[in-house]
């Protein structure tokens with residue numbers, strides 16, 4: 091087996107090791123010892139019951155270099171707490187999970203339908219257009235504006251994010267994290283760093299422009315609000331509202347807000363092509379509850395248990411952040427009888443929760459029944475943890491849920507998705523393209539007008 095194959099099997103391997111060694115075990119990579127936590131019960135115990143002990147972010151050599159401890163995702167301590175709280179309250183105040191945001195998503199989804207329609211049922215690769223539409227939702231929140239799908243600067247930013255998601259867990263980066271000194275010159279981290287710098291220099295330019303034009307009576311975005319806080323705290327020498335936190339937070343929200351949701355939607359459309367009988371049932375429920383005269387709205391979800399179940403199953407089966415982000419123990423702690431010293435990197439393996447055979451009837455099958463009761467009503471499942479849990483739980487969870495439901499139902503109200511001529515549903519490849527997020531392999535589809 092080559093090193094590349096071994097790395098690709100890393101996460102599956104960890105689940106298999108759990109069967110042999112139990113729900114908690116250690117794993118050595120280079121000189122570092124990682125604690126792996128697997129299965130719903132143990133992951134919940136670590137992230138929720140012992141949230142304070144396991145809530146610190148773990149950093150690898152590469153994420154330490156690329157983040158500088160700034161922003162939200164790879165930050166810690168008071169700076170992280172302040173930035174996370176600020177991001178959550180700003181996103182909420184600008185409509186995350188509210189009707190203004192809903193209107194924005196519906197409008198964006200409709201623009202995307204026009205792109206799909208231009209292909210007149212012929213096969214095309216939807217990756218870039220889906221990425222652009224999803225990204226525009228977070229762009230409105232962060233920058234106060236959306237971009238045209240063919241804007242070269244926008245396309246470049248999207249490319250930088252996608253590339254860094256791939257490089258973040260490439261075999262070369264993993265080797266660099268395990269053996270930083272011998273791998274320093276050859277690791278993929280140089281390219282990732284260069285990409286990050288290029289994106290941040292654009293964010294800095296936008297921020298400086300906004301600062302120059304700042305009008306405290308017209309605060310429309312995360313950036314505007316950050317500038318207000320900077321002005322309020324300009325005499326505080328200990329403020330966390332500095333330029334670096336601003337630029338890294340923008341990068342985190344832009345990156346996390348784009349790649350995850352669009353990857354999930356691409357999985358969703360691939361599953362619909364693979365399982366046309368499920369696609370038909372989704373369309374029938376949309377037809378019954380919403381009809382064709384108006385777009386679906388978030389409020390329709392409670393009358394659409396089957397669609398709701400399918401969207402949840404897309405997230406479970408798509409399993410897009412399989413290894414979670416790295417955590418670290420904040421203090422010396424005891425977990426399930428083991429002593430774990432402060433500062434130990436911990437992997438709370440989400441794939442082992444989303445495929446936990448004690449929690450899901452048919453974990454390795456795409457089965458919307460996982461979220462339906464005997465009467466066909468939607469049921470919440472505790473082991474549904476694609477956004478993780480506890481102190482580090484995803485900041486964008488409610489936004490992502492609204493986006494997934496609306497984009498998905500709006501797509502399927504207007505089109506039926508089919509594989510290109512000559513490709514049978516059973517031939518479609520569901521094996522993932524590994525990266526920090528698990529994405530489907532690039533594919534083409536035919537969007538057939540209904």
Ligand code: HEM
Nearest residue numbers: 162163346347350351411415476477478482484485486490
């Ligand atoms: C389907 C969509 C999404 C999925 C599956 C997802 C999943 C995750 C996961 C697994 C984590 C790591 C949690 C942990 O460390 O325990 C995370 C963190 C994060 N996500 Fe998301 N995410 C999604 C969408 C979004 C969106 C739309 C945004 C932007 C608003 C966002 C912003 C963040 C941020 C800022 C963090 C870091 C939180 C922290 O370290 O405190 N995510 N997400």
